[in-house]
Amino acid sequence: MKWRTIEAARSLLGTEGGAVIKDWGGRVPVALVFPNSYAVGMSGLAMHGLYQWLNAMPDVVCERAFASLGRREDRGEPVVTLESQRPLREMSLLALSIPYELDYGNVLEVLRRSDIPLLARERRDHDPLVLMGGPAVSANPAVMGPMADAVMIGEVEDSLEGMVEGGRLQMGGRREQALDWLAGLPGMWVPSRPREGAVARQWVRDLGRRPFASSVVCPQAEFGDMAMIELARGCAHACRFCLATRWYRPFREQSLDQVVTLARRARERWPKVGLVSAAVSDYSQIDALVEGLRSEGIAFSVSSLRAAPLSEVLLEGLAASGVRTLTIAPEAGSQRLRDAMRKGISHGDILRAARSANALGFETLKLYYMVGLPGESDEDVQELIGLTQEIAREFDRYVVVGVTPFVPKAHTPWERQAMAPAEVLDARLDRIRSALPSGSVSVRAESTALARAQGILARGDARVGEALAAAGRVAPKRLESLVAKAGLSVEHYLSEWAPGRPVPWRMVDAHGCPTTHEEAS
Secondary structure, three states: OOHHHHHHHHHHHHOOEOOOOOOOOOOEEEEEEEEEEHHHHOOOHHHHHHHHHHHOOOOEEEEEEEEEOOOHHHHHOOOEOOOOOOEHHHOOEEEEEOOOHHHHHHHHHHHHHOOOOOOHHHOOOOOOEEEEEOHHHHHOOOOOOOOOOEEEOEOOHHHHHHHHHHHHHHHOOOHHHHHHHHHOOOOEEOOOOOOOOOEEEEEOOOOOOOOOEOOOEOOOOOOOOEEEEEOEEOOOOOOOOOHHHHHOOOOEEOOHHHHHHHHHHHHOOOOEEEEEOOOHHHOOOHHHHHHHHHHOOOEEEEOOEOOOOOOHHHHHHHHHOOOOEEEEEEEOOOHHHHHHOOOOOOHHHHHHHHHHHHHOOOOEEEEEEEEOOOOOOHHHHHHHHHHHHHHHHHOOOEEEEEEEEOOOOOOOOOOOOOOOOHHHHHHHHHHHHHHOOOOOEEEEEOOHHHHHHHHHHHOOOHHHHHHHHHOOOOOHHHHHHHHHHOOOOHHHHHOOOOOOOOOOOOOEEEEEEEOOHHHHO
16 A cells, blocks of 8 residues: 555645544444546535435444545555555455446546456455445346446435445355345345346435434535535426436425525534535425525525526525526527426526526626537527527626537436437537637537446446456456457447337346335335
8 A cells, every 4th residue: 555645645635624534443434436537426415325324323434435545546546444444455345436428437437546446246255345335226226237236216214224234244244144144125126146127226215314414524525515415306397308306206396494404513613505406496494495505694506497487586695695507408409409308498488597696796697508419400409509598698697518429318207219320429519619719708528438438337237247358457448449349339239229229227126125124115
């Protein structure tokens, strides 16, 4: 172990407030692993919530690890936990939170740097259990199946105790018994333990029992100046492209009292709070919440807004809290495409949102669009350009346009749709880039290569996973050549799929069931 690796972890730990340091004696050691940088990982609620809940168990010691601590040298050095600077191979259980498909290569890199066999079938009793979860791998666990000892399908809150028991069995050198135990838990897919029928996606009825909120002050995280609080889970709408809509259904809200209580507690350690949900503006008591926060002098920000409904009370509260950037997602320029995807907002809604933002003095308006949508034409792209130009006339400051290619996702109504060919995507992105930039409008477009890599991983199967494991370092932009080198067809994963074609994620029942004892009975 290199001293500079240990020193980097200790230095980062020293910037935090609220980290939990426990003695390992007699406790089950669990590592929460985020396969990307510390700055990104600690900006998500999953790491904060799991860290708090697991460390609340007296017989568990839970520590955190990341693919990178923000240093250029990280890739060549062993991965250690932040709290005790121990290598991951000393843990009983590695719980990897994987929200993005493009981080699959980082998962392999973390295992490789930790001297843990990449393939689950090659691990022995002394190796940690590798348990994966998060929306990407949970929705389609097939790609990471060869590397995962188990995958949590759905929401994890009510499965934590069962996971820990699996770690306890592994801690005693009883790996096969641990896998048998995990395979018996609701929502747990264990690739080495075939079962009849699909695994039901788990969802939690009562968000208030284990509320998601920031637990560690992390100044080095991307949103390190605020305490994040989950406002709602799921989405009240049904956009046909959106995994979150389907994966986190039904739409559930935290109670108003719970959110205000969490905000009061957060005020003691953070200068403001961040309200997190798929669309904060959909919260049924948003006006009352805003008024309550403002009456107590609590500044706040939000993760995302819909153009409609868009509360003036909310916008005024954001402006009063010092928020300077407002983000909305028209998704498409034409009303025809927005209707096809069931976005539920109109041309007028979008322009009214821009006018309101302008009147309240916001400095930047961010817009998110997709290109390559099913049924999209050149005329639709021209309408995207025209809509943005209209918005720029209504919002006379700075407009940032983010454009990403459409990627079909498992369990959505558009899961079988094709990705647009690379040359079509490139041409449309180039057209937007050349038509829109001006003194007040800038365009940020995701690369076609990255989008196609995401598409392969989102709809991939175990053969893709085996190819990843057999390769060296996995660069997302080179994924297509890696897949082709393994003898697989890129177009097999990116083309339109016939209605009767079996999907790789057929082991998952996305309808799912609640994990509360009340519903189980």
